[in-house]
Amino acid sequence: MENLAVGLAAFFQLMGCYFFFEQPEDRCSQAPDLASWIFLVATMCFLWDTSIYPRRFMHMDRFWRVLVEIVAAIFLAEVGTIIIWCGLERFLYSLTDLFLNLTHNGCQPSPLGYWLSGLITSLVALAVLWYVLEATDGMYYLMKFARELSSTTKDFWGMLRCYTNMNTRDRRRALKVCQLARQMPNRRSASRKCCQQDGESCD
Structure with missing residues (x-):
């Protein structure tokens, strides 16, 4: 139905x-x-x-x-x-x-x-x-x-445990890596859009 x-x-x-x-x-x-x-x-x-x-x-x-x-x-x-x-x-x-x-x-x-x-x-x-x-x-x-929920929960707790065991410098580096990883898809989509507008190959 x-x-x-x-x-x-x-x-x-x-x-x-x-x-x-x-x-x-x-x-x-x-x-x-x-x-x-x-x-x-x-x-x-x-x-x-x-x-x-x-x-x-x-x-x-x-x-x-x-x-x-x-x-x-x-x-x-x-x-x-x-x-x-x-x-x-x-x-x-x-x-x-x-x-x-x-x-x-x-x-x-x-x-x-x-x-x-x-x-x-x-x-x-x-x-x-x-x-x-x-x-x-x-x-x-x-x-x-x-x-799937059990697997996701285990991964989350593993990452959280790893994060809590880091020192301050390692935590900053981990956060920086996460921010860069989140910005990469946006940069790729922006560069692909520019290539399409210029009529160039984006591969």
């Missing part, structure tokens, strides 16, 4: 705006909201990788494609969060509450109910997110980003 369509669908979900389905007034359950946010991320990843616009309509103006995908993204996001996730969260919360009632003796509800329900729903939401990332190659790009 278009990034604009997915972004608008996520924005309306975060703002609590619903157009096709009515949001339950009593929430999906009394479990923490963390699992709902995780499932929303999984839904957005799924929508971002999904193509619903028919190929036979590709010859039409791009405006229609964006409009159709915005409406479809909002509709599918509401189906995922209100219909699918709410039903699943209610089931998990009821199952957790039933288990605690069977194991807990007393009239008062177990104090572990809130945290246990949050743990179970979060684990299920994480499982859904992992499945979506694996199905859409999102896990590959996520691992690639993590490796």
Whole structure:
């Protein structure tokens, strides 16, 4: 889908705006909201990788494609969060509450109910997110980003450690070299531009 369509669908979900389905007034359950946010991320990843616009309509103006995908993204996001996730969260919360009632003796509800329900729903939401990332190659790009970030961080800390171990004269020399290295591309582009204006070869 278009990034604009997915972004608008996520924005309306975060703002609590619903157009096709009515949001339950009593929430999906009394479990923490963390699992709902995780499932929303999984839904957005799924929508971002999904193509619903028919190929036979590709010859039409791009405006229609964006409009159709915005409406479809909002509709599918509401189906995922209100219909699918709410039903699943209610089931998990009821199952957790039933288990605690069977194991807990007393009239008062177990104090572990809130945290246990949050743990179970979060684990299920994480499982859904992992499945979506694996199905859409999102896990590959996520691992690639993590490796690049780790490599960049190591290089940065290595340079910073080397810089801190230098004396004052070496630091000045290093800064001077960096400034000259940054000025070289500008000089090359300026000389190439002059050659092009004079009609001479720039090689």
